[in-house]
Amino acid sequence: MPMPLDGQVTAFLNDTAPESLRQTVLDARKRDTLAGSYPYPRWMKKSDYEEELKPLQFELVKLQHWVAETGQRVIVIFEGRDTAGKSGAINRMTEVTNHRTVRVEALPRPTDRQLREWYFQRYVACLPAGGEMVLFDRSWYNRAVIEHVFGFCTPDQREGFFLQLPEFERMLVNDGIHLIKIWLNVSRAEQLRRLLARESDPMKHWKLSRIDVEGLGKWDSYTHAIAETFQRSHTGFAPWTVIRSEDKFRARLAVLRHILGQLPYDYKDSAAVIPPDPQICTPPEGWEMELWQDGS
Template sequence: MTKSNSSASDALLEKFDLDEAKLASRIKDAAMQSGHYPYDEKLSRKTYEKELRLLQIELVKVQAWANDSGARLVLVFEGRDAAGKGGSINAIRAYMNPRSVKIAALPKPTERESGQWYFQRYIQHLPTEGETVLFDRSWYNRAGVEPVMGFCTPEQHQTFLQEAPKFEQMLVDEGIHLFKFWLNIGREMQMKRFHDRRHDPLKQWKLSPMDIASLDKWGDYTNKRNLMLKTTHTITTPWTIVRSNDKRRARLNTIRHVLSNLDYDGKDKDAIGKIDPLILGQGPEFLRLHEAMDFDD
């Protein structure tokens, strides 16, 4: 981030009180269009639910196809805290048999795992024939959370950025269908969602001390995100960016992307519909084009 953007970000944080019962109007009013988001309102619930049902029917077909063909799918969901990773995963998995569609949301490493090859604990969660695994955060913890919060050394971070493309290429060469999603939100939207979690008794469990600690590290996370995208976005293992201020549009376009890139039995292209190019795109260039973020080359 530039110094001017960093100063503006700091000033915004000073006006944010997570414990205040009422969210500051300046943050609330700016949330939806923060991060240069292209829409000023959510997609209507009626439209969302209608389109989601059609897409979920297609996902059920995908599961049947995977079971019959032995296809293996890995969907990696990354993004800042409160970007909507869990909600996207739940929308995908809602009507699929959990016996062969699994969620991997790993806690912090044990002492034993900390002494292993970094990717080792993730390998055991990879799918067997006919399975789909959805990673709610993944090995990319070492590209964002760990270096920002000081949980790894600069050398470990650099080694990861060099090894991750090689590791993922091995998965693709093995025949695994790999999808990597970065769910991108604006700062005011993150603040709004944090505030919602703090004051909703049904969502309070979602707000962790780590979330709160990240509030003043927006710029650090941005820089690490940019470096991650620059070094681990490849032709065969690309990052798909999903602009997620509106969770409904984000979920629909995420599912459309998966369905559009699989050749499964009974595929209904009309039901899948078209991806919104303002919401979903590929790699760091998509953010440069649509979000006007600062990338350090």
């Protein structure tokens, strides 16, 4: 079966990647974590992960009933670089919940008409009604990072976004919506390893996009854009939480614990919903120290 982007990630590894990055990827064993500052040298065991995941998913079922029965409105934003694990974390939620209550929004490229609308307009159409929880697999923060890095918006459009953003999110929160913003953080070496896996596996190749490949050489541009995004959108009423996703198992557990811990649903089991691991779940300050180092 032909794979349209076959060989392009490998070409970056062999011809363009810094030597230290290339050697880190080539020398790594399968379950090694590749960010030098990550607190765990190896992925957690799958059996341990599954044992911890099951009670958290049971809590998600309780959360779902609370949302539906009390008419709550919940938004969870999942952002992060390519391959950071957004879809995997979302899937751990949706596999045990009802899509009529817990809905995923992953908006495609805007249409010609949408490009002429108020920027937030197409996202407003996806906001939850009473009794719904919406998981945004990427969100309005596209303008802050991806559109900026690839030149899909002008500097004036991006500045307008940042000027309107705080009031937009304040209105959501003031209207009673629970707004949770999660940034999944992956190192450059781990991202490259995951993209190589997508390139070579016909069952995963569909996940690999032209943006993924072109973004390989734009690491530092992404880093600058992300840093400014945190600076201008991390607020008391709509804070960011950064979860380090070198180990997808630990990251997924941290995501679920963070979301469950933020919402006051009925019959919460405090023994199951413990705080996320503080070594991998931090405010944005934890991101800056690590990512500037990885991107330098």
